[in-house]
Amino acid sequence: MYDIRFPNLGIVLKNIKDGFTIFGFEIKFYGVIIALGFVLAFLAISKEAKRTGQSEDTYLDFMLWLIIPAILGARLYYIIFSWDSYFQKGKSFGxxxxxxxxxxxxxLAIYGGVIAGAIVAIVFAKKRKMKFSVLADTVTMGLLIGQIMGRWGNFFNREAFGDYTNSLFAMAIPTDYYVGKGTLTGMINSGIITSEMANHMQVYDGMQWITVHPTFLYESVWNLILLIVIIIYRKHKKFDGEIFLMYLWGYGMGRVWIEGLRSDSLMIPFINMKVSQLLAAICVLACSVLIVKKRMDTVKKQAPAGKKEQ
Incomplete structure (x- = not known):
């Protein structure tokens, strides 16, 4: 029930539970990983602030400002686009x-956290009389580290996966896991467990397993690659804010592709469109324009006066 397989890689992960109990209180790995992600993110931000001659204490204050709004924003975004899952007829208030x-x-939806974080950053930068673009560049690597970590919370929860696949990296999850959580029927009715998954059930250890795209893994690896690119490039940036725009562009490119594979996407009501896929595409287009424009402006500023007049 708690095993996870990558059958085409010959990998079997035994007894992968989604939490543990201390003194009768259940602690979910999802929450532990998010908390650890915040810690690692701050360490990366602090180091980048020191490298660029900024005060590390300023960014400690920013992280304290950020934590609660980011979580609330991520949760609110998820609730808005999953409204019917929470507000059901006959369901008690409690x-x-x-x-x-x-x-x-x-x-928790990453884009909700990013949006809330951006609002907090704008307010914080104004209050501290900082350039928002400098602050945004400084926190970008920490943001990516937090996202890389957060996707492994999805792994432990057996969520944020894609439709059926038999590709090399296919991941198999026993349906008994969802039976034990009381969520199997809801996942089938909502389409998270699709007909393709149901038609390609595998049997291991006497249990039925769905075989899916591990999209949480795809996104984590994509973000790791993006983080490496940014670490290499950041010393050569052409203008303040470029690193943050690169993040939005690169993350958006990956999310457009990965979100297309997912079976549990948040949808825009009435138009049957994946909200995060649309938002990612908008980010890619907007950042492409902004990066080109800012680079052209930078070139013009750096050109000799005589060349400007030609």
Whole structure:
């Protein structure tokens, strides 16, 4: 029930639970990983602030400003586009409230956290009389580290996966896991477990398994590659804000592709479109224009006066 397989790689991960209990209180790995992600993100941000001659204390203050709004933004984004899952006819107020605040079992959307974080950053930069573009560049690597870590919370929760595949990196999950959580019927009815998955069930250890794209892994690896590119390039940036724009562009490119594979995407009501895929595409287009424009402006500023007049 708690095993996870990568059958085409010959990998079997035994007894991968989604949490542990201390003194009768259940602690989810999802929450532990998010907390660890914040810590590692701050360490990276602090180091980048020191490298660029900024105060590390300033960014400690920023992280303290950021934590709660980022989590609230990520949760609110998820709830808005999963409204029917939380507000159901006949459901008690207490149960609805519990489900709304229960983030230990998942339900945080990265784009919601980024949007909330950007708003906090704008306010913080204005209050501290900093350039928002400098602050954004400084926190970008920490943001990516947090996202890389956060996707492994999805792994432990067996969520954020794609449709059926038999590719090299296909991941198999026993349906008994969802039966034990009481979520199997809901996942089938909502289309998260698709007909393709149902038609290609595999049997291991006497249990039925769905075989899916591990999109959490794809995104984590994509973000790791993007992080490496940014680490290499950041010393050669052409203008303040370029690193943050590169992040939005690179992450958006990957999300457009990866979101297209997912079966649990948040949808825009009435138009049947994946909201994060659309937002990612908008980010790619907007950042492409901004990067080109800012680079052209930088070249013009650096050109000799005589050349400007020609």
């Amino acid at each position: 149960k609805t409230l519990f489900d709304l605040i229960d983030i230990r079992s998942g339900g």
